[in-house]
Each structure stands twice: as C-alpha cells, then as structure tokens.
Amino acid sequence: MAIVLMVTSSGGSGWLAGALGACITAPHLLGPFVARRLDTARDGRTVIAAASLAHGTTLAAAVLLYPHTHPAAPAALLIVSGLFGPLLTGGISSRLPALAGHGQQRQRRAQGWDVATYGISGTLGPTLVAAVSAWASPPAAALVLAAGCYVAAAVIRFLPHAPAPSAASEVPRPLRTLATILASGPLRRTLYLTVTVAFSVAALPLTAVSSTHTLGVSASAAGLLTAAYGLGNLAGSAGVMIRPARAEADRLMTGLAATVAASLLLIALAPTFTLAVTAYAAAGIANAYFFAATLAARNEYAPDNARGQTFVWVGALKITAGSAGTAAAGAIISTSLLLPLLTATALTLTSALLSHTERHHHRKRDNNPKRTSSGSSVIR
Numbered sequence: 588m589a590i591v592l593m594v595t596s597s598g599g600s601g602w603l604a605g606a607l608g609a610c611i612t613a614p615h616l617l618g619p620f621v622a623r624r625l626d627t628a629r630d631g632r633t634v635i636a637a638a639s640l641a642h643g644t645t646l647a648a649a650v651l652l653y654p655h656t657h658p659a660a661p662a663a664l665l666i667v668s669g670l671f672g673p674l675l676t677g678g679i680s681s682r683l684p685a686l687a688g689h690g691q692q693r694q695r696r697a698q699g700w701d702v703a704t705y706g707i708s709g710t711l712g713p714t715l716v717a718a719v720s721a722w723a724s725p726p727a728a729a730l731v732l733a734a735g736c737y738v739a740a741a742v743i744r745f746l747p748h749a750p751a752p753s754a755a756s757e758v759p760r761p762l763r764t765l766a767t768i769l770a771s772g773p774l775r776r777t778l779y780l781t782v783t784v785a786f787s788v789a790a791l792p793l794t795a796v797s798s799t800h801t802l803g804v805s806a807s808a809a810g811l812l813t814a815a816y817g818l819g820n821l822a823g824s825a826g827v828m829i830r831p832a833r834a835e836a837d838r839l840m841t842g843l844a845a846t847v848a849a850s851l852l853l854i855a856l857a858p859t860f861t862l863a864v865t866a867y868a869a870a871g872i873a874n875a876y877f878f879a880a881t882l883a884a885r886n887e888y889a890p891d892n893a894r895g896q897t898f899v900w901v902g903a904l905k906i907t908a909g910s911a912g913t914a915a916a917g918a919i920i921s922t923s924l925l926l927p928l929l930t931a932t933a934l935t936l937t938s939a940l941l942s943h944t945e946r947h948h949h950r951k952r953d954n955n956p957k958r959t960s961s962g963s964s965v966i967r
Contacts, residue, residue: 589716589732590665592725593650603658610665611646611672612910618673618903619761625678625895626758630748635682636740638674641667643736650729675739677902680882681895685749692831698882699827702875706820757892764896772949773837774897776942777884780844780877781901782908783938787851787931788874789912790920791816791867794854797924802860815864819871826872827879836884841942843877848935855928 590611594604628634649664680701687697712732719728759767768774795812799805832839850870857863881901889897916927 588713589720589725589729590650592716592720593653593729596720596725597654607658607662607665609910610662611669612906614666614669615672615903615906617670618677619765619896619900621670622674622678622896622899623758623761623764625674625681625899626893631678631682631895632743632746632748635674635678636743638671638678639736639740639743642671642675643733643740645671646736647730647733650726650733653726673899673903673906676906677898677900678895679743680885680902681898682746682749683882684886685747691833694886695831695879695883696828698879698886699824699829699831701882702827702878703821703824705878706817706824706875710817759893759896761896761900764893765900767890767893768897768900771888772945773884773888776837776945777840777881777888778901778904780840780938780942781881781905783934784844784847784874784877785905785908786912786915787935788847788870789909790916790927790931791854791870793913793916793920794924794928795867797920798863801924802857802863804860808860812863812867815867816871819868820875821871822868823872823875824879827876832876832880832883836880836887837946839880840877840884841939841946843873843880844935844939844942846873847877848932848939849873851928851932851935855925855932 591604591608594607595601624634625631645664645668649661649668652664653661683697683701684694687694715731716725716728719731768778792813795809795816796806798812799808802808847870850866850873853866854863854870857866885898885901886894912931916931919926919930
C-alpha cells in the first residue's frame with residue numbers, strides 16, 4: 588500500500604504502481620530457497636534478525652531512490668526486500684515451540700497468539716500507512732515501516748534460544764524439503780488446504796466492494812464488511828487462545844476448511860447488508876481457526892531437520908495463492924458478482940473432501956495390511 592501510494596502520489600502510472608507493489612510480494616515464492624539457513628544456523632534468531640534488517644534497509648533504499656533514478660533500481664531493491672519476507676513470517680512462526688514449551692495445549696494457544704498477530708498487523712499496517720501518508724507523505728509512511736523492521740530485529744534477539752536440531756549436513760535442500768512435504772500425507776494436505784483457502788478468501792475484499800450496490804448500501808460500506816471479517820479473525824484468534832482445540836491437526840484442518848467454504852457460501856447468498864456483515868465475521872472466525880490448525884499441522888508433522896523450511900514453504904505458497912486469488916477474482920467479477928465466491932466455495936469444499944477421502948483411504952489401508960500368500964512369512 589505504501590509503495591502504491593508513493594508512486595501514484597508522485598504522478599506515476601497505475602501500471603508502474605502495481606508493478607512495484609508486485610516486486611515486494613512476488614519474491615515470497617523464492618523464500619524457501621533462502622530458508623535453509625533457519626535450520627542450519629547455530630542460532631536461528633540471528634538469521635531472522637538479519638533478514639529483518641535487510642528487509643527494512645532495502646525497502647528504505649528503494650523509497651529514497653525512487654524519485655531520483657530509473658524505476659528499475661527501486662524495483663530491484665524491492666525484489667530483494669520481498670525475498671526476505673518469508674523469513675519474517677514462516678521463520679518467526681517456526682520459533683513457536685521454543686516460545687511455548689512442551690505440551691499440545693500450550694503450543695496451540697501460542698499459535699492462536701500467532702494468528703492474532705497476523706490479523707492485528709494486517710489491520711494496523713494499512714491504517715498506519717494511511718495516517719502517515721495523510722499527515723506527511725507516502726514515502727514517509729514507507730520509511731516508518733522500514734524503521735519498524737529495525738525495532739523488530741532488536742526484539743527478536745530477546746526470543747528464547749533454540750539450538751539447531753541436527754547438523755547442517757543432515758538438513759535437506761529446498762527442493763528435497765518440498766518433496767518431503769508432498770510425500771507426507773499430513774503435510775501434503777496442509778499444503779493444498781492452505782493454498783486453496785488462501786486463494787479463496789483473497790476474493791473477499793473485491794466482493795465486498797462490488798456487492799454494496801446489490802445490497803442497497805453506499806460503496807463506503809464495503810469498509811464495514813472488511814472490518815467485520817477482520818474483527819471475526821481476531822475473535823477466532825482469541826477463541827483459539829482461550830480454548831485450544833484438542834483434535835488431531837490433520838482432521839481439524841479438513842473440518843475447518845469445510846467451515847470456511849460454508850461461510851463463503853453464506854456471503855454469496857446473503858440477501859441483506861446485516862446478514863452480509865454477519866457472514867463476513869463468520870468467515871473471519873472460521874479462517875482464524877483454520878490458520879491456527881495449519882500452524883499446528885506444520886509444527887507437529889514437520890521433520891525436525893527441516894522445520895523452518897516447512898513453515899516457509901507453506902507460507903510462501905500461501906502468499907502466492909492469495910495474490911493469485913485476488914487477480915482471479917478481479918478478472919471474473921465483471922462477468923458475475925457471485926462467480927468469484929461460488930468458485931472459491933467449490934474449490935475449498937473440493938479440497939476439504941479430497942483431504943477427507945485421502946486420509947480415510949490411508950487409514951483404511953494401514954488398518955488392513957496385505958498379507959503374504961503364506962500368511963505368516965516374516966521379512967528380515
């Protein structure tokens with residue numbers, strides 16, 4: 588938001604604003620290829636703190652250079668800045684076991700706090716940018732965000748130290764880690780459910796704006812719909828903190844993905860603005876619980892020697908899916924207002940059904956092992 592405002596306020600085209608904005612988000616897909624250091628470092632806090640400093644420094648440099656150089660220069664700096672982004676999301680989330688200590692309930696309560704930080708920052712960040720932009724300028728807002736990275740780097744050093752779980756030679760390479768995720772049933776389901784839900788809920792801001800006319804309210808009321816979703820997300824995070832779920836994370840994700848699909852369908856079918864606000868809040872609550880379940884799954888099923896990479900792989904693909912979901916919704920919403928939501932509902936529900944079927948199939952296979960023809964032979 589700060590980058591887009593900086594470009595448009597200085598007379599730049601919307602195309603350039605969008606391109607520079609994408610420069611800081613698209614590189615998240617490459618995050619897993621720099622995340623191996625999280626699992627090999629003697630002190631992961633140093634890696635995350637350094638990433639925070641690099642993220643803030645390159646962002647500030649891009650903002651300061653933009654008025655004086657060709658756009659290619661700040662674009663290159665923003666790409667570097669975005670490359671460190673996944674280390675500040677998945678990297679910090681991977682530290683939860685060291686923060687929360689042993690015990691499922693303690694760790695799941697910490698995951699509720701983690702979900703809350705995403706919701707709070709997703710609300711306060713744009714609000715801060717808007718306020719500083721109005722008071723000073725968009726570049727000043729971007730520099731404030733960059734300064735926040737320096738504060739974060741210092742605070743990260745206060746996190747508990749967690750030694751590397753294994754020697755660097757035992758930590759797999761990024762593509763090997765992805766292969767491990769895809770080969771593991773629970774992690775594979777975590778990945779495709781996370782990606783599908785992120786793709787689906789990314790349509791909500793656009794549908795909020797486009798649905799105000801059919802709901803008979805002014806365009807400004809779209810802010811209330813998105814605010815209801817944000818408040819619902821915070822309420823769901825609080826629910827996880829107060830009463831963490833005890834169910835198996837794999838099964839929990841499937842049920843919550845189906846709940847997200849149901850809430851998206853409610854939004855699509857809401858006949859009045861009041862019911863739409865309620866449905867958006869319900870979607871926020873459901874997504875918060877789902878997000879916490881995916882964090883639990885990553886923590887509980889990831890191999891010790893690739894825990895950081897697992898968090899970053901899933902987080903990076905989630906962010907990429909969210910960007911793709913926004914783009915897809917924008918492309919098809921002109922055809923039909925309901926089409927993005929109905930498509931999102933169908934995709935999410937299909938993923939939930941696939942997850943349920945896959946898990947049921949594997950459990951049935953495990954409970955009914957094939958016997959050899961002799962019925963009693965033993966392989967040694």
